[in-house]
Amino acid sequence: MTDTTTAFDPTEFRKALGAFATGVTIITTRTADGTPLGLTANSFNSVSLNPPLVLWSLANTSGNLEAFKAAPNWAVHVLASDQEALSGRFARRGEDKFAGIDVDTGAGGIPLLRGCTARFQCKTAFQYEGGDHIIFVGEVVAFDRADSSPLVFHGGKYAHAAHRDAGAKPRNPYLAGGFSEDFLGYLLGRSHFQFFGQIRPLLAAQNLTDEEFYILSALTLKEVVTADQMHEGMSNVIDENGSTAIEALVLRGLVRNVFDINGKSAYQLTADGSACALSLITAAKSIESQLLAKLGDGEAAVLKSLLNRLLNSIDPNANSLWHQSGI
Amino acid sequence: MTDTTTAFDPTEFRKALGAFATGVTIITTRTADGTPLGLTANSFNSVSLNPPLVLWSLANTSGNLEAFKAAPNWAVHVLASDQEALSGRFARRGEDKFAGIDVDTGAGGIPLLRGCTARFQCKTAFQYEGGDHIIFVGEVVAFDRADSSPLVFHGGKYAHAAHRDAGAKPRNPYLAGGFSEDFLGYLLGRSHFQFFGQIRPLLAAQNLTDEEFYILSALTLKEVVTADQMHEGMSNVIDENGSTAIEALVLRGLVRNVFDINGKSAYQLTADGSACALSLITAAKSIESQLLAKLGDGEAAVLKSLLNRLLNSIDPNANSLWHQSGI
Incomplete structure (x- = not known):
C-alpha cells in the first residue's frame, strides 16, 4: 500500500470496502398481512452481549425498507458454505423467494430458513440513521447454530474460509538457497x-x-x-x-x-x-x-x-x- | 440445525455470533495530548456509500472508550493475511502497541499502520447506543487499498479466505459407485x-x-x-x-x-x-x-x-x- 490516499471514486470505495471479508446473511421478516420477505445482506455484525444485540443496514432505496421499519421482529440467517444458491436467490429482486422452500416459524411469525450455520431471531431495538442506509439494531430473543462451514464474501466474490493451523507451518527452516518443506x-x-x-x-x-x-x-x-x-x-x-x-x-x-x-x-x-x-x-x-x-x-x-x-x-x-x- | 432454539448461554451466544465470518481491523486514534491509541476489532462493517459511512462497536468497559468518544477522527485498518501478529498485538492490553512500528500520519494526526489491505480515515459522524457497546459511525474522508489477501476471523480463530471458482467443479460426473475426478x-x-x-x-x-x-x-x-x-x-x-x-x-x-x-x-x-x-x-x-x-x-x-x-x-x-x- 502506498501512503497516498485515493480520490473518492465510488467504484474504488466499494473495492476498498470489499477488502473486509464478511459472512453472508439472509434477513427475513413478514409484513403486517403476513407476506414473508427476505433479502441477502453482508452488513451484519454483532454489537452487544448483554443485552444481546446485533445489527445490519438496509438501503433507503430498498423496496423492503418500509416493511422492515414497521416490523417488530426479523431474523438473521448466517449462511453455510453450501448455501450460495440461496444467497443469490434472496439477492435478486422480484422473485418469489420463498417458493418451494421449507421454513420454520420463529418469534413474531417470522419465516426461518433451514440449513444455515446460525440463526438469530430478533425484535427491533433501534433504527439509526446511516447516510443512504438505515441501521437496524435488534435484540436477539432466540438463536441456534450448526457446526457447518460458513459462506464468505470478499472482494465482490464468494469465498471459502479455512482455519489457520499453528501446526501447519513448515517444520524445516528455509535454508539459504535450499529446498524447503514449504515447497x-x-x-x-x-x-x-x-x-x-x-x-x-x-x-x-x-x-x-x-x-x-x-x-x-x-x-x-x-x-x-x-x-x-x-x-x-x-x-x-x-x-x-x-x-x-x-x-x-x-x-x-x-x-x-x-x-x-x-x-x-x-x-x-x-x-x-x-x-x-x-x-x-x-x-x-x-x-x-x-x-x-x-x-x-x-x-x-x-x-x-x-x-x-x-x-x-x-x-x-x-x-x-x-x-x-x-x- | 434443529428447529429448537438454544437457551441463552453466553458461551453459546458468542459461538453463534462467531459463525459469521469477518475480516479483522485495527482502529486507531490519538488522544487530545497526541498519544496514539489502537485496538483490534472485528465489529467493522460498511454502512453507506453516499455519504461514505462505516461503523464499528466498542465495549462500554473499554479503557479506550473515553478517548474514542472524544476523538474527532479515527482510522480503520483492514488487516492482510500476513498481519495476524499485528492483530494479536493490538488485541492485548497494556502493551506499548506502537513501539517499533512505522506509521503514517492521517487526517487529524491519526497514526496509520502500514501493510494493510485497506485503510479508511474517518471523522466521527454518529455515536449510537448499542447495549453494552457504543456504535461508532464514521464518515470516510480518505482511503487506500492494496491487492493483498485478507486476514479472516471465524469461530474464534483466524482463517484464510480462498475465492470459490465456478470452473473448479469436477468435470466428470460422479458415476454410480465409480471413480470420480473429485476423488x-x-x-x-x-x-x-x-x-x-x-x-x-x-x-x-x-x-x-x-x-x-x-x-x-x-x-x-x-x-x-x-x-x-x-x-x-x-x-x-x-x-x-x-x-x-x-x-x-x-x-x-x-x-x-x-x-x-x-x-x-x-x-x-x-x-x-x-x-x-x-x-x-x-x-x-x-x-x-x-x-x-x-x-x-x-x-x-x-x-x-x-x-x-x-x-x-x-x-x-x-x-x-x-x-x-x-x-
Whole structure:
C-alpha cells in the first residue's frame, strides 16, 4: 500500500470496502398481512452481549425498507458454505423467494430458513440513521447454530474460509538457497504418497500396484477406452504411459482387449475387473471420507477446489481424464 | 440445525455470533495530548456509500472508550493475511502497541499502520447506543487499498479466505459407485504429476529422475544423512526407498558415501552435487512462484496450509523430512 490516499471514486470505495471479508446473511421478516420477505445482506455484525444485540443496514432505496421499519421482529440467517444458491436467490429482486422452500416459524411469525450455520431471531431495538442506509439494531430473543462451514464474501466474490493451523507451518527452516518443506512440489508429492499409503494395503491385498488401481478406477468411468485415450488420460496421473500396468491387468483377466466402434484397439473391464474396481473404490472412498472428516467439511471443499484451480493454472487447456470422449 | 432454539448461554451466544465470518481491523486514534491509541476489532462493517459511512462497536468497559468518544477522527485498518501478529498485538492490553512500528500520519494526526489491505480515515459522524457497546459511525474522508489477501476471523480463530471458482467443479460426473475426478487421491496424484511435469524438463536436461531430484534437494537441508534416515525420509515422498536413485547419484559424483560421527554409513552432497541441486532448486522455485502467482497469494497460502493439515491428519506423528535429526 502506498501512503497516498485515493480520490473518492465510488467504484474504488466499494473495492476498498470489499477488502473486509464478511459472512453472508439472509434477513427475513413478514409484513403486517403476513407476506414473508427476505433479502441477502453482508452488513451484519454483532454489537452487544448483554443485552444481546446485533445489527445490519438496509438501503433507503430498498423496496423492503418500509416493511422492515414497521416490523417488530426479523431474523438473521448466517449462511453455510453450501448455501450460495440461496444467497443469490434472496439477492435478486422480484422473485418469489420463498417458493418451494421449507421454513420454520420463529418469534413474531417470522419465516426461518433451514440449513444455515446460525440463526438469530430478533425484535427491533433501534433504527439509526446511516447516510443512504438505515441501521437496524435488534435484540436477539432466540438463536441456534450448526457446526457447518460458513459462506464468505470478499472482494465482490464468494469465498471459502479455512482455519489457520499453528501446526501447519513448515517444520524445516528455509535454508539459504535450499529446498524447503514449504515447497509446493514437496507438499504435493508427500500428500500424494501418504494418501496412497493409506490405500496401498487394500491394493496389496489384491496384489495391485497404484498404477493398476488408477487404470481400473478410470475404466469404471467409461465402458470402452481406446489405447490412445488410455495413454493420454494416464499421463496425467502416472509417470509412464501405463502400458505395462494394462498388460498385467489383461493377463489377470481384469481388463480385456476389445475394439471400439471405429475398429480401434481398446480396453474394457471384465466382470471380475469391475467387481474388483468397485470394491476397492468403495474402500478408498471410505478412507478418503475419514481423512476429510478430520480436516473438516469446509477445509476439504477448499482443498479440492484449490487443487482443481492449481491444475487449471498449470494447464488451462488440460483435458479431464476422458474429456475428449465427451464424458 | 434443529428447529429448537438454544437457551441463552453466553458461551453459546458468542459461538453463534462467531459463525459469521469477518475480516479483522485495527482502529486507531490519538488522544487530545497526541498519544496514539489502537485496538483490534472485528465489529467493522460498511454502512453507506453516499455519504461514505462505516461503523464499528466498542465495549462500554473499554479503557479506550473515553478517548474514542472524544476523538474527532479515527482510522480503520483492514488487516492482510500476513498481519495476524499485528492483530494479536493490538488485541492485548497494556502493551506499548506502537513501539517499533512505522506509521503514517492521517487526517487529524491519526497514526496509520502500514501493510494493510485497506485503510479508511474517518471523522466521527454518529455515536449510537448499542447495549453494552457504543456504535461508532464514521464518515470516510480518505482511503487506500492494496491487492493483498485478507486476514479472516471465524469461530474464534483466524482463517484464510480462498475465492470459490465456478470452473473448479469436477468435470466428470460422479458415476454410480465409480471413480470420480473429485476423488482426493486423483486430485493429489494429478496435481503432483502435473506440477512435476513443469519441472521435469529441467531434470531431463541434467539427466535426473524425480527421485534423484528429491534426494539431491533433501541433501541440501542437512550436511550428512545416514542411510537409515535417507530411507525413512524418502519413504514420505517416493514410492521405494530410493536406494537405486542414491547409487546412481553416487556413481555420477553428485553424492558421496561418508560416515557420520557415530561411524554409520551416510551420504553427503559433493561440490558438483550441491551446485546441481541449488541450480535446479532455484529454477523449480521460480516455476513454483509463477504457478502460485496465477493461483493468487491467499489461495497459495491456503493450499499449502491445507496440504500440511492433510499430512498431519493422515499421520499426526509423521516426521518431517529430517525431523529425527533435530532440524
